[in-house]
Amino acid sequence: MTELHFAPALFERLARDSAASPGVTRPSYGAGEQHAHDLVAEAAASLGMEKRVDAAGNMLLTLPGADRSRVLLLGSHVDTVPHGGNYDGLAGVLAGLEVAAGFVRGGRTPAVDIGVVALRAEESVWFPVSYIGSKTALGILPQEALAARRFDSGMTLGEHIREAGFDPEGVARGEKLIDPARIAGFVELHIEQGPHLISEGIVLGVVDGIRGSIRYREARCLGAYAHSGAVPRKWRHDAVVASAELVTRLDALWVELEEQGHDLTLTVGQLYTDAEQHAFAKVAGECRICIDVRSRSTDTLALVDERLKALCEEIAAARRVRFELGPRTGSTPAPMDERMQARLAEAAEALGVSWRRMSSGAGHDAATFALAGVPSVMLFVRNENGSHNPDEHMEMDDFAKAVAVMRRMASDFA
Structure with a gap:
């Protein structure tokens, strides 16, 4: 369906480096999360992508487009629950990287900037706060959230941000990684976390809403x-x-x-x-x-x-x-943008990839972007064993099909 340039090797490397039998563990604001950011940044550098890191440690990797006033964001988070699986979150970041790689290796310039975001601390099992990474990236995290304590270390979110080398005072001031007005759309690829797609023999799910x-x-x-x-x-x-x-x-x-x-x-x-x-x-x-x-x-x-x-x-x-x-x-419940849903559906139809519309029972960073007025959508890839467990499973051929759909959408984006 499409060539994968980085993802298989990075999935394998991070499964090995984050191993915490059973499964993998990459705590929010822990060494494993930072290691994943570093490996993704290294791959992006080989593509000549621009890199920015905000006060909370969220990372934006940008492939310049013809119109630099707008950006199509692709990405997710890389932290995991304790003893979870390797694909939850990480697949969305690596899918964005693969979309950018397709433009670079094909010698093509996208119509708008392609921004790949690796967000921090999405898994609220670590801190009792929802969507830390996306809220800090948009400058809307409540200041009191910095006092929330990580369940295992007892340290506050602010202390962990500082220990990781970032700036909790900048977070408190509402500094932004990117202006929402510049974001033409946000696409978050994710493994499906339930049994619907695998039981129905369908590869992809276009998400119409995220539960609150x-x-x-x-x-x-x-x-x-x-x-x-x-x-x-x-x-x-x-x-x-x-x-x-x-x-x-x-x-x-x-x-x-x-x-x-x-x-x-x-x-x-x-x-x-x-x-x-x-x-x-x-x-x-x-x-x-x-x-x-x-x-x-x-x-x-x-x-x-x-x-x-x-x-x-x-x-x-x-x-x-x-x-x-x-x-x-x-x-808060978050509806996904109808036009963004249609873009993904049209790309899947054009490529002959099976898909269905569905809702997300779990929370995701896409909800934060949607509620901030950013046209947002999620793309689920079928996954045999659910998520938040060591047995998460995604076929690389299915992942490649999802990347192809995203790449076609990005190619047609205007």
């Missing part, structure tokens, strides 16, 4: 510790039983709302007692809960938040416990 989220990362159910043999059921304040009821009631709520036509996912990703306090022969006095709600509809998110709080009150009264949801974080 509500997250309670530090929720707790507080009851009372007691002896497991000496305290009857009617006198217990059992945090585990109350938490389990909340989980099952939330699952029933999901079924109810989905039957009503709501777009929704609802996940309790963590549910655990305090290992230092709890024991085999104790009624649990505390249970910690992590709740993740996602939807394309802000109204649905608001409805679930309201119903969640009502459930907490109801269960707390019945079980004689107290729920503390803690800080709420999240993101």
Whole structure:
């Protein structure tokens, strides 16, 4: 379909260099993330691309076009979740690099600048903040986010930015990597994170929207510790039983709302007692809960938040416990640009590559660009084993087809 100049070797190199069995680990503002940036920059330098790095460490690699007043951005992030896969994020950056390489090796000048962005800190598992890289690149990260602490190091985002050699004060001032008014469009290639494309035998997904989220990362159910043999059921304040009821009631709520036509996912990703306090022969006095709600509809998110709080009150009264949801974080749903969707679809049709329209259940940097008024779109490549796990799998032939579609779109861009 199309020749790949850098991607296979870089995928292999970074899988080896980032190995953390099982899978790979490139923490946000860690050595692995920086190593990936360095390797991508080295490849771009061989193509004669211009390089800029902003106060947060986001990198923009530019292939000059005939019209230098506008830029078509291609890219994603390179950090991973702990023990994740090698393609999530990285594939989008390397796809952009391959598009630029096609112009250079073919001796052609694009109509507008081609900008390849390698963004920082997209995986919010490291810091409790959504879309750090894209928000800093656009100069819109709230100053208070710099005080967020990375879960493993305990250091703040600002401290990590400084330790990596960048400028948290510049981030606080809202310095931008690029003016949104210059961006003609943003395309983020990504492996699909669910089973749809692979199960349907379709290579590519053109994304029409990205779900927003509500997250309670530090929720707790507080009851009372007691002896497991000496305290009857009617006198217990059992945090585990109350938490389990909340989980099952939330699952029933999901079924109810989905039957009503709501777009929704609802996940309790963590549910655990305090290992230092709890024991085999104790009624649990505390249970910690992590709740993740996602939807394309802000109204649905608001409805679930309201119903969640009502459930907490109801269960707390019945079980004689107290729920503390803690800080709420999240993101806003983002529709993708219809014209950008059409451009990708037209390119796929012209090249005979199978595709379908679909939504993204997960969050991506493209949401930040879209909500900032930048015409944005995502292109999914089928992936057999989902993402955020060591078994991510993408065929290089499928990746090459996706690059060919992006390259044709970029060639026709005006």
